[in-house]
Amino acid sequence: MISLLIKKITNKQIILFNKHRNVLPIVCNKENRSHFYFLDIDLFWRYIPFKTSDKRKHKIMYVLLNVINPKFIISMNWITARESLYKVWTAKHPQSKFIVVQHGAYVGGFVTNIPHRYTKCDVFLTWGSYFVDQFSKYNHKKKVQIICYGNPIYNNFVRENYQYKNNNSNKVLLLPKATDYQNLNQLYKLIKKLNELNFEVVIKSHGKQGSNELNTDGTLKYPKIKGVKQINGVLYPILQSNDYDFIISDHSSSLLDTIFFKNKVLYFDPKNKVNGYETNYSNFLVNLFEEDFSSISKNSFYELLSIENQEALLHNMIYMGNNSIDSKILSENKK
Structure with missing residues (x-):
């Protein structure tokens, strides 16, 4: 496993991430980079042959995840088939986690889109306690960590x-x-x-x-x-x-x-x-x-x-x- 080998040599682990504006501040954080290597997961998807709709593309990615064995996979949503794959993979590999970063306020704080209410991740980093309360109500029967993390973009500014x-x-x-x-x-x-x-x-x-x-x-x-x-x-x-x-x-x-x-x-x-x-x-x-x-x-x-x-x-x-x-x-x- 690549991640275990790298950890043994450098004492760092691998994080795969989706290149989104609400994820990048976490990727660029100096403290995080001292503990983890960050790899853009979209590059792997891009260079795997076959169309997105082809199941073989997802099967190859699953194999790559097995080889890389990332500590975390960080994205900004749980809606797509790709993100469902991440959750399926981490379910089989409990030492790794699929993390989703909140990327919007929904409709003034109210989640109108039903699929967005119900988490399909291991960890959900929310903008504040208001969203923790909202998503805890929607997902009280699920095994998911809903964390008050802050808006990653705001976190980079001194207000x-x-x-x-x-x-x-x-x-x-x-x-x-x-x-x-x-x-x-x-x-x-x-x-x-x-x-x-x-x-x-x-x-x-x-x-x-x-x-x-x-x-x-x-x-x-x-x-x-x-x-x-x-x-x-x-x-x-x-x-x-x-x-x-x-x-x-x-x-x-x-x-x-x-x-x-x-x-x-x-x-x-x-x-x-x-x-x-x-x-x-x-x-x-x-x-x-x-x-x-x-x-x-x-x-x-x-x-x-x-x-x-x-x-x-x-x-x-x-x-x-x-x-x-x-x-x-x-x-x-x-x-």
């Missing part, structure tokens, strides 16, 4: 270095999730109102917005947003610059990103309650969509802001960790 903006610039940023025709019309109503109040409105669209993804009837699933200034680029530097009086976001993780970097935020979510659920965001923030924003004044937008409430939301959902694969995970791995 005390950021400050809330005191002055006004009349600039507003919109950060919507990928939006369909129905909800896009609601967003246009909001943009129209902001323009009427002479706000300088810009929008950073979701990566899927304007893509060629189609509905079953052949129409565009996420049509291109028109009639408003668009900005591109990586989100975090935009949030770190703190150029906007406030940022309007929906039930996506971007709302938590906004708060983390100490931007003032308004919550605007046409889907909340209408679809039969209530997001955790709405337990802390006023949902602008449910207000009569068509008759709201400019000052009222500012009055709806609450740093106290948004800080309470962040504290409720996010734990600050250090991204180390520490004794807590290793000790729980032995149970």
